[in-house]
Amino acid sequence: MSSAGWRTRAPPPIRAVRCETLQKADGLIAHELAHQWFGDLVTCKDWANLWLNEGFATYFETLWEEHQYGADEAAYSLWQNRNSWMNNQRLYPVPMVNRNFKDATEYAGNIYGKGGWVLHMLRQQLGDAEFYRAMKHYLETNRGQNVVTADLVKAIEQATATNVDQFFDQWVYGAGAPRFKVGYTYDEAARQVKLTVEQTQKVEDRVGLFRVPVEMEITTAAGRKNFPITVAQAKDTFTFAVDGPPLMVLFDKANKVLKSLEFNKPPKEWIYQLRNAATVPGRADAAKALGEMRHDEEVVTALGQAALKDGFWGIRAEALRALGHIGGPSAQKQILAALANEKPWVRQVAVEQMGSFKDDPSVATRLETIFREDKAYRVRTAALASLAQQKPANAVELLRAAVGIDSPDDRLRIAALRALGTLGDDRGVPVLVEWSATGKPFPVRLAAITSLGQLDRKNKSITERLLAYMAEPYRAVRFATITALGQRGDAEAVAPLEALLKSGELSERQEQVARGVLERLKQPPVAPAEKK
Ligand SMILES: [Zn+2]
Structure with missing residues (x-):
């Protein structure tokens, strides 16, 4: 069974380069090329394991984007894909490896979209060298054969000596993704930031609590500091020693976890984050959060500045969407300036x-x-x-x-x-x-x-x-x-x-x-x- 012809029934225009005036098609080309390895050289054994073809081909669109256009472009695509997948109520409760379907494309959003995201998380957790060594081993040992997900797990463990059972249990055989609710307080006397993290997803059927590594970043007047943590409970608390009041607290600063995040912060902290977060997801999250804050001229001004001046076009676009959501004469004025x-x-x-x-x-x-x-x-x-x-x-x-x-x-x-x-x-x-x-x-x-x-x-x-x-x-x-x-x-x-x-x-x-x-x-x- 091969899926290389899957998308070719209604072919969109094929153009190899991203031209500014026309639609691009190089992501599609990267996807179909990746199928020569993931789909043709190694082929999923049945429809339940289709993500082994389509998740990989989808992730190679992201890898191509990162290679050709840079890390910011890839990070922005992943941020957008994350938001759209997390908002899909139909896909959320269904595991990627799934035998309960009436139509092969019924859960395509999991097999393609979530599949690509899960491989991205795997790469983040293994590191590039181990990830690519594992992929090479997987392709070489299964060359010309049919595979199920267990073959991928085995290849990763053989190549990297890392046990990935828990990762696959929650992300591939389990359903859903964590919905985090996060807040923090600062204790001036103790010079401590106390962070509370709740997983608010309903734990039922195939959706459980998630155990995930998360990178925290706390910025004070003295600079930025990273704190790696592992979140695992329905409610976790963490304390971090800092040298002064925090200006910016980032949870999963580089967006390495498929999740939704509700982080309760006042407008001035979101504005600081919009201006200063080093990563695209950090600034994009800030633009989106500020778009919900109406009747605040400082918010409109900050979004207007980002729409004109942010170094990455995707943040300029997100700031404009936020301004459109806010509406009103001053937001409209900022939008017109971006024309x-x-x-x-x-x-x-x-x-x-x-x-x-x-x-x-x-x-x-x-x-x-x-x-x-x-x-x-x-x-x-x-x-x-x-x-x-x-x-x-x-x-x-x-x-x-x-x-x-x-x-x-x-x-x-x-x-x-x-x-x-x-x-x-x-x-x-x-x-x-x-x-x-x-x-x-x-x-x-x-x-x-x-x-x-x-x-x-x-x-x-x-x-x-x-x-x-x-x-x-x-x-x-x-x-x-x-x-x-x-x-x-x-x-x-x-x-x-x-x-x-x-x-x-x-x-x-x-x-x-x-x-x-x-x-x-x-x-x-x-x-x-x-x-x-
Ligand atoms: Zn495909």
């Missing part, structure tokens, strides 16, 4: 925030100029999405014109078709119908079909058209169509949907969505008088 940033990824995030700006009629004009003049497609597409949220009087003409512009991979067309759905103006229907048609490129059709779900809902001819698309054999078209039919709420879709469900042609996930849509369509319409 001059030389990195298109940063300008894109600034433009995304502008969609929800309030009480500023000049914003729409500004977005239109950005759409016409920015040199990066990612920024231009963000401008179209934000324009649809701002809804200026000329929006429908502007978006229809944008649909007509050719661009690499139809990116502008796709963004404009999606924006027409967000805009919600029925004058957008004819152009959406045109680009949803059979024979147009798939990504363009999917955008048009999705937006058709949101417009002119009483128009029966749109429902009929969508039902015709649903009969096509393409999974992605079907999926978009079923969702769009659900949004239209037209009961005429009930019988064809029931027939499709009975045919058994849908995947597990499609079936779930189709059943949800059917349930909604079958509900009797609520008369206006009954609405609250």
Whole structure:
């Protein structure tokens, strides 16, 4: 069994370099190349051990990023992946090695995303030299064979003389990850920082308490000092001798543990951390925490400075997201100042925030100029999405014109078709119908079909058209169509949907969505008088 062809059914554009104006695809290339070793040379024995193919291939995307673009880029990706995985309630209670699934892709987020993260933790705990020695030994001893997770454990132990049973028990055979709640007090007389660490995850089924090494860093006026600790209990306390009041206390300073972290600190400490933490995750955590602190001008000013001046673009982007979350005139002013940033990824995030700006009629004009003049497609597409949220009087003409512009991979067309759905103006229907048609490129059709779900809902001819698309054999078209039919709420879709469900042609996930849509369509319409 080989998974090298897994992603090639709908190939995205292949471009070897990260170009600022276009999408990059080198992560995908790194992933598929890694499968020549992890997947082809050594192949997982069954689906339960699929992470031995996909977790490794996913981690090699990170290793490539670190090699090619530097440690900050890789650290930022891991920070983002950590947050999105920790927020996924469906994946959290399921172990990576798992035989209880109906569809091979049902828990892909564990096999790929968590798999990559777990290998990152393994590398941090073993150290680079031991980690790579273990990987080489694993590949050499299992070359040309099928493997299960126990073969990897054995290879690591043989190559490094390190027992990794406990690591694999909690991260691979067990489910979840620690949810930490952390706080500290400073005892001036004793010159001590007292730290309390709670694991707040619900211990049940396959989710237990975690035993993890954590690097603490405490900064005082005299400088930074590291304190390695091991967290293992539901509640742990630690005391650290320091030479003065702490300015910054970092828990897992380099983000080496897959976790969520609730660290109760006052705004001034988060501001200090945003300005001074040495690692990208430390500053990114600070930006995110400050985004929850409204009505504080010092917070807005600090985020505005980070959005302009932080040395790493990802922190500039996170500061902008935090400002967008805070909202209000002074946050908006800081976001507009970042439009001059030389990195298109940063300008894109600034433009995304502008969609929800309030009480500023000049914003729409500004977005239109950005759409016409920015040199990066990612920024231009963000401008179209934000324009649809701002809804200026000329929006429908502007978006229809944008649909007509050719661009690499139809990116502008796709963004404009999606924006027409967000805009919600029925004058957008004819152009959406045109680009949803059979024979147009798939990504363009999917955008048009999705937006058709949101417009002119009483128009029966749109429902009929969508039902015709649903009969096509393409999974992605079907999926978009079923969702769009659900949004239209037209009961005429009930019988064809029931027939499709009975045919058994849908995947597990499609079936779930189709059943949800059917349930909604079958509900009797609520008369206006009954609405609250
Ligand atoms: Zn893969």
